[in-house]
Amino acid sequence: MTSSVQRRLISVDSHVVEPKDLWLERLPKKFLHQAPQVESRENGDFFVVPNTGMGPKPVGTEGAMINTKINGVITSATGYRFEDQRPGAYDPAARLIDQDSQGIDxxxxxxxxLIVHSIQDFELKAACVRAYNDWLFDEFCSYNPDRLIGAAALPVGNGPIEPAIAEAQKWADRGAxxxxxxxxxxxxxxxxxxxEPLxxxxxxxxxxVGFHQAAGQVAVFDEKTSPGVFWTVAIGNKISLGWVFMxxxxxxxxxxxxxxxxxxxxxxxxxxxxxxxxxxxxFTDHHRWTVPELELKPSEYFWRNFWATFEDDRPGVLTLPVLDHKKLMWAGDYPHTEGNFPFAQEQVAQDFAGVDEDVVRAMTYDNAVELFDLATAKV
Structure with a gap:
């Protein structure tokens, strides 16, 4: 893949890798025996949430990627120690350097x-979410809030809805x-x-508000998990966003x-x-007797209330004649192994081949500026 065009891009779905001691330092004392942390084992480092029954997750699945191209296709090799991860995964200064290398504003x-959302103990989950948000906005995104746009996590589960509302209001008041x-x-x-109150x-x-695939899943990561089970979950998570919409x-x-x-x-x-x-x-065939009675067709709700993101979806781009491109947004998914770093420009050129440049600009930049009310000039 090659591209002579250096487009300005905004990624509407990228990630951070939290410090290994984030929750050990920030959780109230009563939760420390269950604090999410990194555990080093002979075969690598793993994210664990001890004393909860949750399985470990390999560190390499999050931020230790080194993307290469094989026969023109982006592929990845992952490290297995926390220290092997790309610095931009956790260091905001290094992240801006990587953004600049990709033309990302x-x-x-x-x-x-994301497995923190799978914690069953609601009080522990809510405490973990609050600690994460405090670190994300106060330490990571504060380095350059015009370019590092934090998504404030909301704690929901088998507990009251009020903590989620309170967390949303807290960060809305602070400019999230x-x-x-x-x-x-x-x-x-x-x-x-x-x-309903939320x-x-x-x-x-x-x-x-974004519904992120893989957040809230039941963790299936351990040494005995078969690859087939893992990939069924990984791919199923993406497909299931259609179920979320329904x-x-x-x-x-x-x-x-x-x-x-x-x-x-x-x-x-x-x-x-x-x-x-x-x-x-x-809807056309059955809406007269279904409950609840919808006033509009499902597609009308979609194009009025919903946006969708993608990182590498040439088949989806080919369906643009039946879609509203103003509700679709590109993402780099940095630093995940499925992401397109350091080939963002090449991936965009490949996926959008033959598409009007105004449409490309909307899906890779302008739609994000409008939805998130972003400053358009790079700082």
Whole structure:
């Protein structure tokens, strides 16, 4: 892949790798025996949440990637020690250098340890989320908040909804541009009445909320897990964002909250045309007797209330004639192994080959500026 064009880019889905001692230093004393941390073993370093029954997760899956090209295809090799990770994964100064090398003006930053959303003890989860947000905004993004756009995580699960509302309000008051929710909460659908106060609060704040794939999954990482099981989960997480959309629409969330802005993060866009066509067809045939009674077609809710992100989706780009490109946004997914660093420019050129440059600019830059209310000039 080669490109002679150096486009200015904004990645709406990138990640940080948290310091190994973040929760050991920031959690209240009563939670320290369960603090997420890095555990060194003979076969590598692992993220663990001790005394919770959660399985370990290899460090190399998050930030230790060295992308190369084999037969024109980006591939990755991962290290297995925390110290092997690329410095930009945790050092904001190094991150800006890597941004500049890719022509990236800004990134929306999501967690590295998305498994924190899978913690079952709600009080522990909420404490971990608060500690993460404090570190993200006060230590990492504060280095250059115009280019490092933190997504404030909200604690949801088998506990009250008030802590999530309080965390959203705290960071909205401090200028946060977006929030993070997991793709699922076991035992609850997003249309449940439990979440209604949260939707109302976020709608009033006017801040978009992202549902990130892999956040909230049941961890399956251990030495005995078969590769087939892992990849079924990894790919299924992306595909399941279509299910997240269905939960929200058929739960009448966007109907009750017409100004709520929701982002389906890291699920690609190739599925959208087919799913919306199918959902609209079923709506036309059956809406007279289904509950709840929807006022609009599912596709109308999608294009009014939702945005979707992708990092490498040429098939999805080819479906643009049936999509609204103003609701679609490119992402680099730095520093993850699935990301396109250090070949962001080449990947964009390949995926958008033959597409009008105004559309490319919208999907790789302008849509993000508008949705997140970003400063357009690089600082």
């Amino acid at each position: 800004a990134e929306v930053i999501y967690p590295g340890w 541009k977006t929030f993070l929710l997991p793709q699922q909460v076991p035992g609850k659908a997003w249309g449940d009445a439990h979440f 939707w109302a609060a976020i709608e009033e704040m006017g801040i978009p 939960q929200l629409v058929y739960g009448a969330v966007p109907q009750r909250h017409p100004n709520l802005k929701m982002i389906l993060v890291e699920g690609g866009i190739g599925w959208i045309g087919f799913q919306l066509t199918t959902m609209d067809h079923m």
